[in-house]
Amino acid sequence: MRKLVGWTVLVAGVGGLGYVATTNHAVSMEDVITERAGGISGAAELPVDVQVSGRDVTASGLAVDQAALDQLRDEYSEIEGVRVVNVDAVELLPVADPFEIQISKTDDGAMTAEGVVPSYTAQAQLGDVAADLPLAAGAPDGWAQLAASGRAALGPLNSGQMTLSGTDLSLSGVANSPAEFAAANAALGSVPDGYTSDVQIDVLDDGTPLRLNLIVAASAVTGSAKLPTELDGDAGFAGFDAMQSPLASADADWPDAARTVVQATGSLIDGEVSLEETSLMVRGQASPEGKAAAEAALAGLPATYSQDVDIELWDDGEPLQVSVAWDGSTATADGKLPADFTLSGPTDVAVDPTGATSFRPDADGAFTANANAGVAALGSLNEGTLVATADAITLTGTATSPKVNAALDAALENAAPDTQITREFTYLDDGSPAAWVLDYDAATGATIEGRLPTTLEVSDLSDALGVPNLEGTTGVALEDDTAGPAVEMLTVTSEYLPEIETLKLSRDGDGTELDVVMAPGIDVDLVAADLAERLPSDVALTISATENLPQQGAYRVNNATGLGEVYLNGYWIPDLNFETSVAGCTEQTALQMADGGINFLSGSARLDAASARVINALAAIAVPCVEADLELEVAGHTDAQGDADQNQILSQDRAATVRSALIARGVPERAITSIGFGETQPIADNETPEGRAENRRTEIEWFERGALRNP
Template sequence: MSKALGALVLVAGIAGLGYWGAQSHAVSMQARIATAAQQAVTGTVHPMAVRVSGRDITLTGLADTRTELDRVIAGLDAIRGRRVVNAGDVEVLPDIAPYETALAKGADGSLAATGYAPSAVARAGLAAAVPGAEALPLGHGAPEGWGAALAAGGAALGPLDAGSFALTGGTLTLSGTAATPAEDAAARGALGDLAGFDAVIAIDVTDPGQIGFTLSYEAETGYKLAGIVPQAFGMEGIASALGRDAIAGEVATTFADLPGLAGRLDGMGRFAALLESYTLTATNDGVAIAGAALPGLDADIVFGQIAEAFGTIEGLTISAGAMPPEGAERMNAATGLRQVAHGGTWITIPGFEPTRARCTEAAMARVAAQPIRFMTGSAALDPYSLATVNDVAGIVMLCTRDPGMRVVIGGHTDAEGDDTANYSLSVARARAVRDALIARGVAPERMTAMGYGETEPIADNDTEEGRARNRRTTFDWPG
């Protein structure tokens, strides 16, 4: 009995050892197969998962190409001890040719992506900068440098108001709208020279920075402006620089600047009273002025006055103005005053009610602003004074139309030289002014020329400045 029991125990032990050995061997084999299977999927473009059950291998995930999948399956098939390799759930990415990924920037600054991404990792990187890019489908065939190209494309769209960037095979295409050449250059610079790609760039520049406008002036009709002006001025700024509340015309603006423009406009606003017309043409290269002097004014002298105020101006030309018909009337747009044509020139008639005090004040204010000068040592009028004489003629014409209104024109000298000679010179100069006013239509019987020599100084004759002030012409309407 004991022998039989011992034999049974021995058999059971041997069977248990066999079962344990079989189980232990199976576990060890499964682990070995799993390790080998994991090595077979190492280095794939996309994550692939392997699951080992017993000696069966199941493969899932994405394969970049059929070739890659076949390589992995072949590696799994070669594992010693494996039984079945199941790869039916593996998705092979479609082969895209030509491969395209595109970015678009809207007017509101938002970015959108279309096309394909080469991997989930690359797609996530793009989505960090372009919301919505995580929805791009994956596809095989992306050119080398896909990520760098898309990053450069996004940077190139940054300076543009709106635009699109496309990576199509080995070609980069950038198009859109830039506000100025600076943004255009920034976009091109961001795209740079990416190795291995051809670039096609088409950017429209809204404001190319080109100044080009014409300011025209006619004494009778005023100013008109057309073209592209610096935005620092605009229409209102041009008018303000000319000393006007408003001017006619329509303009566009540019970011570009034109140094010295404000001074040119200010000067032409001031000198308009000497001109019958002019055209100021401005470009990025500078300003050119072509004008015609008021009839009766010497064109060379007007040119000299403008050139002296501006300095050297290339392209400044002043011609003689056409003579108006005798007796014609108009409103001068520069001064807003009525003018009457007489003796081949325009005489400005001031717009105030004449009284003795008001007439004296107006005439003396005009000669204070720009004195009547004479050639040195003589009674010949300096041609630079003709504009002043024309304006004074209008004042005197208005202020002598009533029978009781008479003007005394006084000539004054400094104290240099002989007293008698100074007196004679002062009389001759007063008469020269009277003759000039007669030539401009003032009734001679309403004017008296008086010489005072050096007897009525208004400043110190010991200084040149004082002597210059004492050499003067006065106008007085005595009561």
């Protein structure tokens, strides 16, 4: 009993000592266990609350599954000093099958989620959208990370839905552009092994920049564009092949900038225009007004826009060229002329050219020089055409003669250097002096052949010679304007034309020749002396008597008088038709003497050359009148100048000369008497020259046979 009690006392004493020791040790151990248990709880997949009392551990909270709960219990139990572990208050998550989450994103960017998550960590990874989702067990390995990636993939999309059901993931939605599409795919990444994915994302925009690509040809604008929603339906872009983006422009200035670019492009004639985002390129051509308008419009673009603009004055690419047609008095022109170029016609004739005018000036002046030189040369032609370019001049047409080449050379000296010059002319004349021959024959008339100077007409020669018709073929020496003395010569010579048998007037570059053959019975010496005195001294004059005498009784019509003539006794006697009575013979005599009568050399009884014409006519009257038994008296008269006796003798000698001339022409000698009255029978005042001229006269008077006065 004592042993038992002692043992009990011993035990009790020892126990009391142990209690005191144990109580102090327990406090320190509890702190250690609490710290270690809290670390285990913090590392748990789900939140676990742990309470430590002495060496006892009590846990409450959630565990994913029984394995996780068992692991938690084991980890608590392994803490040194732990006596009791109680995890009865830790609840297991419900098992979700399928383990699924669905996250949706609307056009306004809001996200909503349905389903379960495996942990608060997963919930945090998914963000606010999963804050209210319940936890569940049954998630496959890697599920939470893939769900977070799917949630991230929705971020770049306008709208969409991600569903992760077990190991199957589907992602659908709408992306603005390929960039967002790529970002969504990048966020999703690759799915873990054992998972499947189905991604269906519609891309609203091709991702290329907003742009305008315009072509201008002959002022017509075509092109393509990618336009933001702000320009949807804008009439200014209606004619373009436009891609309409569903997106608004990221640059608020772009729609107005695009409108400005289209406006500026409309001022071009040809060109290319590109606007891509804020980068502008313009290459084109325009009129001066269009260039100014386009540049003014583009100056209004925002400063943030880069501009590479080069607008030249428009040109169609064809070379400058002018064609001028000239008819000798008027000119027409066509072609393509440079800006600020005024075309004047040949010899300053006004010309209004048709065709195109370039907006560009003649840069090096070559075209201007050639056009002006060519027009000046064209004026030297009678008619023709000029084609002038910057490197060539072509002249075709009709020129007076090769002499025109000197004027052409002078004009074309002003052409631009190295200009190719072509001349194709038809010459109207060879440039040689006038050369012509006029032939006259009393029996056959007058003809003319050759080339006359420009200042001489055939009619001038015909009028001067006194023949109505001057037959022949003549041309014009277009480079010779010297008529020479021809008209004057023929005018003087024509006074003797009824007495001329043949006449030949020749003129060429060497001078003038006149060859005259007088009719039979004409005083050649007197004619030669008269013509030599009156004709120009530089005329080569030859006068001779005819050597080819016709047969007695030959008949012809004298082209100078228009009268028929009969060759009798060495003279051409006119064939007159009149009444052979005293009255008829008197009348016919007066008619033939009316144009000048019978004249003599001064102070002489020698007939002048022109009197032969009257003498021949008197013979033509006298022969038939005498045959009709009539007789005539030739009476000579002088003026009162000089000695009366000498005048008496002179008058008698002159009357005798006429009588002899008539006898020589076949008038019977018996039927003619001659008498001189000197100055005794004046018919006018001898105190005046005119009166004295009238008093110097020869009179013919007719009588019946036997009634003739006795001289």
